[in-house]
Amino acid sequence: MIQHFPVLAVMSLFLGAFLVEIFGTKREAVRNAITFVTFTLVLILLYALIKPVILEGRVISYWMGNWEPVAGYAIGIGYEVDALGLVFAIIAITAFWLSNLYSFGYMKGEHHLGHFYTLFMMLCGSIIGFCMTGDLFNMYIMVEIMTFSAVALTGFNTDKDGALEAALKYLVICSVGSGFILTGIALIYLQCHTLNIAQLATMLAGRLTPTTLMSFGLIVAGFGVKSFMVPFHTPLADAHAVAPSPISMVLSGVVTKAGVYGMIRCIYILFRAMDLTQMQILITTFGTVTMFLGVSMALKQHDFKRLLAFHSISQVGYILLAVGLGTTLGLTGGIFHAANHMLFKGLLFLAAGAVLHQTGGITDLDRLGGLSKKMPHTTICFLVGAAAISGIPPFNGFASKWLIYQAAYTKAIESGNFYYLIVTIAALTVSVMTLASFVKITQAVFFGQLSEANKDVTEAPKVMLVPMYIISALCLITGVGYKFFASYFVLPAVNSAVNVTNYIDVMMGDGYAAAAGVSNMAADNVMISSWSPVVYLILFVTVLAAACIVILASSGDRGRVVEVTDKDALKHSNFFSGEEPVYSHVSGSDMLWGYKHNFKAYYNIMDKIHTGRMTDYCSMVVIAAAVIIVFMFMFMR
Amino acid sequence: MMIYNYIACILLIVLGLYTVCTQKNLLKTIIGLGITDYGINLLIVSSGFNDGGSVPIYQMSDLLNGVSSQFFVDPVPQALTLTSIVIGACVNAMALAIVVMIKKKYGSINVDDVRRLKG
Numbered sequence: 099m100i101q102h103f104p105v106l107a108v109m110s111l112f113l114g115a116f117l118v119e120i121f122g123t124k125r126e127a128v129r130n131a132i133t134f135v136t137f138t139l140v141l142i143l144l145y146a147l148i149k150p151v152i153l154e155g156r157v158i159s160y161w162m163g164n165w166e167p168v169a170g171y172a173i174g175i176g177y178e179v180d181a182l183g184l185v186f187a188i189i190a191i192t193a194f195w196l197s198n199l200y201s202f203g204y205m206k207g208e209h210h211l212g213h214f215y216t217l218f219m220m221l222c223g224s225i226i227g228f229c230m231t232g233d234l235f236n237m238y239i240m241v242e243i244m245t246f247s248a249v250a251l252t253g254f255n256t257d258k259d260g261a262l263e264a265a266l267k268y269l270v271i272c273s274v275g276s277g278f279i280l281t282g283i284a285l286i287y288l289q290c291h292t293l294n295i296a297q298l299a300t301m302l303a304g305r306l307t308p309t310t311l312m313s314f315g316l317i318v319a320g321f322g323v324k325s326f327m328v329p330f331h332t333p334l335a336d337a338h339a340v341a342p343s344p345i346s347m348v349l350s351g352v353v354t355k356a357g358v359y360g361m362i363r364c365i366y367i368l369f370r371a372m373d374l375t376q377m378q379i380l381i382t383t384f385g386t387v388t389m390f391l392g393v394s395m396a397l398k399q400h401d402f403k404r405l406l407a408f409h410s411i412s413q414v415g416y417i418l419l420a421v422g423l424g425t426t427l428g429l430t431g432g433i434f435h436a437a438n439h440m441l442f443k444g445l446l447f448l449a450a451g452a453v454l455h456q457t458g459g460i461t462d463l464d465r466l467g468g469l470s471k472k473m474p475h476t477t478i479c480f481l482v483g484a485a486a487i488s489g490i491p492p493f494n495g496f497a498s499k500w501l502i503y504q505a506a507y508t509k510a511i512e513s514g515n516f517y518y519l520i521v522t523i524a525a526l527t528v529s530v531m532t533l534a535s536f537v538k539i540t541q542a543v544f545f546g547q548l549s550e551a552n553k554d555v556t557e558a559p560k561v562m563l564v565p566m567y568i569i570s571a572l573c574l575i576t577g578v579g580y581k582f583f584a585s586y587f588v589l590p591a592v593n594s595a596v597n598v599t600n601y602i603d604v605m606m607g608d609g610y611a612a613a614a615g616v617s618n619m620a621a622d623n624v625m626i627s628s629w630s631p632v633v634y635l636i637l638f639v640t641v642l643a644a645a646c647i648v649i650l651a652s653s654g655d656r657g658r659v660v661e662v663t664d665k666d667a668l669k670h671s672n673f674f675s676g677e678e679p680v681y682s683h684v685s686g687s688d689m690l691w692g693y694k695h696n697f698k699a700y701y702n703i704m705d706k707i708h709t710g711r712m713t714d715y716c717s718m719v720v721i722a723a724a725v726i727i728v729f730m731f732m733f734m735r
Numbered sequence: 736m737m738i739y740n741y742i743a744c745i746l747l748i749v750l751g752l753y754t755v756c757t758q759k760n761l762l763k764t765i766i767g768l769g770i771t772d773y774g775i776n777l778l779i780v781s782s783g784f785n786d787g788g789s790v791p792i793y794q795m796s797d798l799l800n801g802v803s804s805q806f807f808v809d810p811v812p813q814a815l816t817l818t819s820i821v822i823g824a825c826v827n828a829m830a831l832a833i834v835v836m837i838k839k840k841y842g843s844i845n846v847d848d849v850r851r852l853k854g
Contacts, residue, residue, distance in 0.1 A: 235815055235818075239818065239822070242822050242825075246825060246826075246829065249829065250829070253833065256836060259851065260851050260852045262833055262836050262837050262840060263837065263841075263849050263850075263851060263852055264852055265833055266761070266830065266833045266834065266837065266849075267852075269826070269829060269830055269833065270755065270764060270765075270768065270830065273768050273826050273830075274752070274755060274768070274771070277748075277768075277771050277772070277775060280775050280779075280819060281748065281775050281778065284775060284778045284779045284782060284815075285778075287779070287782055287811075287812065287815075288782045291809070293811070335852075336852040339852065340852075398854075399854075705854060708853055708854050709850065709853055710850030710851070710852055710853025710854075711846050711847065711850050712761075712764065712846050712849070712850075713755075713756055713757060713758070713759065713764075713846050716752075716755045716756045716764075717756040717757075720752050720755075720756055
């Protein structure tokens with residue numbers, strides 16, 4: 099019974115997409131009912147798999163049309179669900195379920211909503227199929243469906259400024275990336291004459307011929323495009339700024355994670371090249387550069403959602419860095435951070451969407467301010483998200499970031515390589531810069547003075563607040579119960595990524611892996627360190643309380659604005675000091691002026707790179723792919 | 736001679752990528768994407784070809800006993816190519832639709848004019 103669940107989950111989403119298109123274009127109630135029921139059904143189907151797959155460590159295989167392997171050769175298309183795939187599928191469906199709930203409120207009153215939900219469900223179905231398939235070409239198909247629906251959803255508000263442009267850039271650059279993946283798959287097929295991942299894993303591991311090396315480089319570059327690592331990051335920043343907020347949430351929380359998942363599947367299971375030092379250096383370098391460039395670009399943005407977009411690029415850098423370390427601890431940190439990033443970045447985008455929705459479409463940080471008085475619930479949720487992304491305990495960002503620092507530092511000590519020490523320091527620095535950028539955004543949007551234009555802003559509707567509060571609670575729960583979460587949710591995924599033999603045996607028959615001479619990666623014991631977020635929390639609360647007491651104790655008339663009723667009386671007043679209260683809000687662009695001034699040379703270079711021209715971006719993609727391939731041929735043969 | 740196929744498909748892929756990277760006209764960019772796709776399709780369909788091979792209709796027992804297992808054309812790449820062609824057509828259709836709307840909105844299909852999102 100349980101082996102049908104993965105296929106049913108994917109099928110019901112695609113079926114739901116068609117049902118919405120047929121019955122839901124006119125009536126809102128029908129449309130919402132179909133989408134909500136389908137997403138809830140899939141949520142239940144996938145959560146039911148947690149017990150057998152993640153907790154008991156089973157691997158579920160399903161051959162389409164019952165075409166089982168004959169004489170050790172896979173001839174059908176197989177679905178194979180191990181803990182790694184299921185963790186990413188659960189990340190996806192959780193994000194989509196919450197985002198769907200939110201979009202009932204956010205998208206209300208827009209036109210063509212039937213098409214919107216069709217594309218939305220196809221996006222979800224393709225990502226879940228991508229995480230669960232055991233066939234390389236099927237993976238490519240799912241990636242393409244994902245790209246199409248993501249592009250169409252990005253440009254959904256066609257009359258919004260820049261939406262079409264962002265959609266076209268996204269489409270062209272991602273198609274080039276898909277081209278890389280497909281060429282890589284074709285080269286693998288030329289060499290091995292099979293497409294089943296389990297069977298390929300027995301053939302490719304440790305045997306990097308020129309053909310497979312070429313395809314390896316192409317596939318790494320292709321999934322790099324899909325996960326938007328630097329220098330492939332350019333379409334993501336544009337897409338986030340113009341996409342509707344529920345879409346921004348899934349774009350950053352799930353679509354980039356799909357790329358990361360493809361990368362993990364590829365380097366850990368398909369080619370099993372993570373024990374090569376050069377491969378580790380390649381992926382960690384990309385991760386570090388992505389991390390740093392993302393956050394430094396975020397510091398200079400003044401569009402709310404574009405700023406968040408650069409942060410999600412930066413956080414993907416963290417994940418890639420951790421994954422590229424090649425240790426179990428690193429992989430734990432990476433997958434944990436992927437799950438956490440979905441939560442807190444989703445929360446931030448939903449809060450940004452609430453601001454955008456209630457202020458009538460303002461995303462420019464210079465025109466916002468003081469909204470905490472008008473939108474208290476949104477402010478609380480945003481602060482939770484900001485604390486989580488900056489790595490402040492007890493929220494979940496702290497737990498996973500700490501694991502990543504620890505993994506990088508342990509790697510530096512174990513391998514004696516100075517390079518990983520630099521990586522660790524970079525990761526710490528980036529975290530500080532993230533905090534700086536969120537101080538800026540919080541001040542510019544929620545605190546400070548309320549501008550005249552936003553006088554009548556009200557709190558977001560309940561249907562939008564509920565998902566935000568759910569995610570806030572999840573951020574806190576996964577942060578406080580990090581040990582439980584890491585051991586029972588993330589560690590099984592890590593184990594399934596390093597224990598390839600089980601994955602192969604379930605798919606191809608018992609003893610297949612042993613016959614092909616495949617052995618597991620040496621799995622060192624993961625020690626999740628003994629720091630306690632509760633202690634940090636108590637320290638934090640104590641310091642905060644002390645600060646509050648000092649401020650409250652010294653509060654006299656300082657900063658009090660005297661209401662003047664009679665303007666003329668003011669002129670003759672003896673005790674007039676200061677001036678009339680004027681609008682003097684410190685806006686987003688002014689906040690980090692000194693920093694931007696000091697690093698002017700760096701930002702000039704960045705401006706030269708981010709020209710907005712599609713040809714330049716495509717050249718960056720092609721050159722980076724060429725660099726990856728050349729690197730592999732030089733150092734990994 | 737399969738070697739010409741492989742040379743041709745690599746040339747097509749490189750030519751397509753070159754077009755995407757250098758041409759300023761958005762229509763030409765899309766043509767470049769199409770050329771890349773054709774190159775990849777040629778690569779896939781060539782991978783299954785067997786000179787002088789027959790139709791791939793066999794019993795599994797024939798294959799296992801080695802009866803003329805050398806000489807049949809691999810059917811899987813043809814199916815893959817069909818799928819890939821359909822996807823390529825979708826990319827082109829969607830990109831062209833977006834370009835039409837960009838022309839209406841920006842009044843130009845030159846890359847230098849379509850760059851409002853930058854920095």
